[in-house]
Amino acid sequence: MLSSPLSVAALSSFRHGTEASAIKPLPFQNRRHRALFPSLLLRRRIFLPTASSSIWDALTGGGGAARDASLAVRRGMLLFRQGDVSGSLAEFDRAIELDPRQKAYIWQRGLSLYYLNRFEEGAEQFRLDVAKNPNDTEESIWCFLCEAQLYGVEDARRRFLEVGRDSRPVMREAYSMFKDGGDPKKLVEIFAKSRADEYFYASLYAGLYYESQNDMDAAKLQILAACQCPYGSRSDDYMAALAKVHCLCRDWSIS
Structure with missing residues (x-):
């Protein structure tokens, strides 16, 4: 799955665990939640850009809104990692409000929608993503997973997004x-x-x-x-x- 062109390197590194300002464990964590996410008992950090604002604006397409949208995506990814699916979706939606260009690239949003049983919106998200990146196998599969819940397996397979x-x-x-x-x-x-x-x-x-x-x-x-x-x-x-x-x-x- 690919991120938007606004900051591929930053988002990719965060996906694989790059870290940098402490975030406390979420208050909703219960015993099972802590068992599933033991690393959350440790300090969690989020990557922040260290380049000058002018360089960062160039990387993200310019302007504070694009930069804030990028940070919202990364906050959403962190919340999802912590098990706060609803919170992650709120951040992804905020990113789109700040910079509507990002909607076609936030594949993470589709995953959150799936786990909130919002399958129609999830399928739409993955279809938008595949339109921009026609070689993404996982997004094609996740679109199928959403549509199988909506239409059944056979109809979902007839609608299957073919990719490279x-x-x-x-x-x-x-x-x-x-x-x-x-x-x-x-x-x-x-x-x-x-x-x-x-x-x-x-x-x-x-x-x-x-x-x-x-x-x-x-x-x-x-x-x-x-x-x-x-x-x-x-x-x-x-x-x-x-x-x-x-x-x-x-x-x-x-x-």
Whole structure:
């Protein structure tokens, strides 16, 4: 998934855990929330631009509104990582209010909409994103996931957003499974002895596929496996946080 051109480097680095001004743990955290997000008991920080304002304005398209929109996106990403899905959406929406150009690029907003059961808006977000980035496999899949909830799997598959070839073998296999139908068990088996990140993504998308089929027991098994694997439990990847958010929203205990 790609970020907007306003500050690709900054947003990408934040997605993978770049940090810089302390944010306290959220007051809504309960015992299960702390178990799912143990790192939140530590100081969390947010990346802020260190370049002069003129350079930053050039990177973001100019003006304070664009800069503030970029910061709102990063605040939204941090809140999502902390499990505050509603708060993350509020920040993403604020970013769009500040700089409407960003709407077509905030793929993170679509994820938040999915977990708030706002599937029509989520699908719209992912379709806007794919229109700008026609090679994004994950956004195509997430659009399908939203539309499967709206129209059912078969109709969602007829509406499937076709994108270019993903460089990652695991996402090529996942894309084919969602697009044409397939066996999630085979996806996991293929990557069971591969790199840690490939096993994580195979397990995550196998679980999401099961969820689109309303097989919640199988979905739970696979997404818990994604959370518990080394990559899912230790990585700062935004999608590793998403797997934990998924469990939080479904009231699944990881331990």
